[in-house]
Amino acid sequence: MAFDAQAERNFKVVGTRVLRPDGIDKVTGKAAYGADISAPGMLHGRILRSPHAHARIVSIDVSEAEKLPGVKAVVTGADLAQPEDDAFSDVAINCLARDKALYDGHAVAAVAATSKSIAKQAIRLIKVDYEVLPHVTDVDEAMKPDAPVVQEGRALETVPAGMSQNVTTHCQFGHGDLEAGFAKADKIIERSFKTAATHQGYIEPQACMASLGNDGRGEVWCCTQGQYMVRANCAAALGVEESQLRITASEIGGGFGGKTSTFIEPVALALSRKAGKPVKIVMTRDEVLKATGPTISSSMDIKIGMTKDGRITAGQGVLRYSGGAYPNATVEMGAQAAFAAYNLEAVETIGWNAMTNRPKEIPYRAPGAPTAIYAVESVVDELCQELGLDPLDVRLMNAADKGTLSSYGPTFNEIGLVATLEAAKAHPHYTAPLGPNQGRGLSCGFWFNFGGNTCVSLNINDDGTVGVVEGNPDIGGSRASISMMAAEEMGVPYEKVRTVIADTSSLGFNDITDGSRVTFAVGLATIQAARAAIKEMCRRVAKIWDIDEDAVIWEDGCAKPAGPNAGTHPPMTLAEIAAIAGKTGGPIAGHHEVNADGAGVSFGVHLCDTEVDPETGAVKILRYTVFQDAGKAVHPDYVEGQMQGGAVQGIGWALNEEYIYGEDGRLQNAGFLDYRVPVASDLPEIETVILEIPNPGHPYGVRGVGETPIVPPLAAIANAVSRAAGVRMTELPMSPPRLLKAITG
Amino acid sequence: MVRVKLWGSLRALADGEEWVEVEASNFKELLDALSEKYPGLAPQIKRGVSLALDGVIYREAWFTKIGPENEVVLMPYMVGG
Incomplete structure (x- = not known):
């Protein structure tokens, strides 16, 4: 559906800041959020989780739990169907393990009881006989041929023979003659980067109440980003027809992609079917961090060549992502997005996904793009430093524009990157003075957007x-x-x-x-x-x-x-x-x-000033400005909120947030005391500049804005910190100990 | 005939070609023709692909018209958060 071609449309409602209805x-x-829904006769469900990173489940004895007064049902993986489709099967097995526990926190059994305390007591009575297996939680280790195998037979046809069975996905994008491109460069920098898995960090834990009768008719109330997705996953996992399941989405306390899958709804339905009563399950924060989707962890190599005057002659990247214990396609998105901001004659990005004994990755705003672009934008910034060039001018010189052959294949139509970069250059932030131990970083960001x-x-x-x-x-x-x-x-x-x-x-x-x-x-x-x-x-x-x-x-x-x-x-x-x-x-x-298409890609530019404490390695965000093309901003408050929220989540990702695993493969920081997200006192006011370049694929020119803002912060902050500290940072998060170690050598 | 650009890791499944030509007037015919001419591509096409037509990305849309004048690029199926 094309943009309404009107010389100047005078919107009366769109573009105003009306009161939000919620x-x-x-x-x-x-x-009413997910945990606020109750029903007469409702039982409380609780899930038993694996204490092992990788273990074969030899047997599960639920007899003692079933005898406990107040316990009305106990279920294991055997109570769920085995869908033929891989995607449905992975969701079902992730909800309740079958033969193996694939990560610390993997659900293995669940109970429904008349009170929360009885349910908690009952899961302690379930006896699981585990055969502990070797585990692997690091993506580089998982790709080695002799690595412990998380799952067998999951590699796609594009993966070359002879690799570890953990490697499930291989992709490659690009064009041009790399050798010739690098030969034209006056300076080439190659760097390797690592990023830790981070969680979407939504405030509301997953919660649901479910009821399912023996006739196959059921109801679910839950917090989710997609009630139809919940219906499909539950129908497949329970072996019932979709028409018989009615799913109602509650108010939602944040999602950021993390609520695009199901974790507890099939379990609650299975318990309800056995007990004959509604069952409510509310995850604890510990469970959320251990068993719902974090984003990928990554290891990346980037090589970029540049002339003395700032022209990028070639770019090459190898991305190794792990999305936990199941195959996923996130690396394909990252590999396509990595160099998307640039007009390059020669570019290549290769991507690999490898399974590890970590929870199943679930998309997190612009999945795959933030890490890849962090690595690329870091090397571009370092080249600018080495060659004494203005990083914004270099990006303008090399920016993708209409007619650019993109790094992922198609030729760009109208895009807003140049306008966004020019807005950043004209903004007072870019020329504001900096003090000692302070640095300024910038990064471009890109996301595809789609309709559906x-x-x-x-x-x-x-x-x-x-x-x-x-x-x-x-x-x-x-x-x-x-x-x-x-x-x-x-x-x-x-x-x-x-x-x-x-x-x-x-x-x-x-x-x-x-x-x-x-x-x-x-x-x-x-x-x-x-x-x-x-x-x-x-x-x-x-x-x-x-x-x-x-x-x-x-x-x-x-x-x-x-x-x-x-x-x-x-x-x-x-x-x-x-x-x-x-x-x-x-x-x-x-x-x-409709199955809507024509969403139009989106670009953003972030500017960040930081101050580094050379004695502690602590980083303070001094100033942060987000520039983004929103097409037409329907409600500017919400658009600004998306831009600010992305920046703040990116600050957490860049500076503090990380999944920390011990030698035993167990997650060591499954709580907000140890998994540190930014709080208001960590942050300056996030300034926003909305650009409105109409999307030709929408009658009002609207473009999606929700994901692009999470893409640039990692590099913008890393570049600012690297310049402030005088040392190039190549691993996220740049937590105080890591930064201090880099400063002191 | 329509020229279709394949992403790098698919080229090994299509005789090493970056651009392949098939007879098709819409996306469905294109995907069917690709699967028939290059059976190695069939699993990927069955799992799902997106297509870019003159720079506009389509996640599905079988009956979108295409012709020899269009730039057609096969892309992985888009996922988001």
Whole structure:
């Protein structure tokens, strides 16, 4: 659906900062999150998890647990189906292990009891006989031919023979003659980088309440980024039909990609089916960190050549990612994104994924891109330092633009990178003075964005208000932005529109809330649904006025005669048309179903100033500015919130957050005391500059904004810290001990 | 005929070619033709691929029209967070 080609569209609602519809509920505690849902007779579920990084499950004896008064059901992996599809099978096995525990914290059994304390007591009575196996948690170690094998037979056909069975994915992207490109360079830098796995760090742990009868009919209430995904995973894991499962998404306390899979819902359903009662499971923070998805850990080699005047002659990268104990495609995204910001004659990125005894990776905003771009942007910055060049000018000189053959294959159309870089250069932040032990870093960032499967229903209520029903949990303000686009199109005030999130039985299929897709794709479908309702209203009015349908137009929330030849009928408002809908043919609604494409790629530039304490290695973020092309910012507050939130998560990723494993393969910091996320006192005000370069694939020019902001911070901060400390940092996080060691040699 | 660009790691499964030509007028025909001409590509196509048409990425959309004048690039199936 193409951009509405209008010379200058004067938006009335879109682009304003209306009150958020969920604000009062959230600040007064009225909003119902996953753990807030209860039911009569409800049982409490609890999950027993493996204490071993890698172990064969010889036997599980649940008899003592079952005898404990108050215990109503105990389940193991044998109570779940074995889906043929690999993706469904991996989810089911991750919910409850079958033959092997694949990581510390892998679920092996679960109980449902009449109280939380009985459930906790009961899981201690389950006897699991483990045969402990050798483990591997480091990606480089996992790729060695003699490494312990996490799973057998999972390599794709693109993986060359003779490698460790842990290697599941191999990919390669690029073009041009690398040898010739490097030969043209005046300076070549090669560096190796490592990044730790980090967690999405959402505040609300996974929680659900589930009910499933022996007739196969069930209900689930849960916090998720996709109720239809939950339905599909549960149906496959329980062996029931999707039509018999109704999934309702609760209010959600953060997702960032981490709630795009299921961990507890199939377990709660299996317990409920056995017990004959609803079962509620709420994960602890320890469980969230141990057993829900962190992002990948990585090891990378980057080589870039540059001329004395700053022209990049060639870029080459090898990415080794591990997404834990299961295959995944994240490295493909990272390998495509690595050099996307540059117009290069010769570029190549090779990617590998290797399984390790870590929890199953789940996407984290722009999965795969932040780490790859961190490595590339670090080497570009070091080249600028070595050659005495301005890092922003170098990026402008080499920036991808319309007509650039991208590093991942296609030729770019209109993109906003140059405008974003120019905005950064013109901003006072870029030339502000720095003091001792201070450094400034910058980085470009890129994400693909996409649309996806979307259904929207838009109902004209009889009092002249509008109801929008959509199927994507609101993790970033989508109810506001969807209402705004509906109001804009219908010509009614924002306050006259309410958008709600449907359960799976009330609306057709929707993809999960991911890929920065919702404001783009659901917005697009909402505009189309509104246009369908408007068309119907114009048709009704044409009948009333006894003129042709084409002779009625819609303006400012009213049906009007198209011109003098259509007569002198006074305009009919939406409310007037709605009030007599029953007399003119019945209820009026519009709906639209689409697999939306044309989301348009997105670029951002981040500027960061840091101060390094040379005695402790501690880093203070002094100033941070985010520049991003949002297409059209529907609700600027939310867009700025996405930009600020990405920067803050990136600060945590760059400076402190990491999964730390002991020699025994067990996670040592499964709690927020030891897994340190940034808090408000760590942060300056994150400044934002929104650029609005219309996306030609959306009627209002909207572009997704949710993922790009997590991409540049790692490199922007690493570059700032490296310049402040006088030593190039090549491993994340740059925690005080690591930085101090680098400074002191 | 439509020219399709393959990403690097697929080229070994298509006689080492970066660009391959098949008879197709839309994405579905293109994917069917690729699978038939280069059976080694079939598992990847079955798992899922995206296609870029003149720079615009499509995750699925079988019936999107394509012709010899278009730049068509095969890409991995997009995932996001």
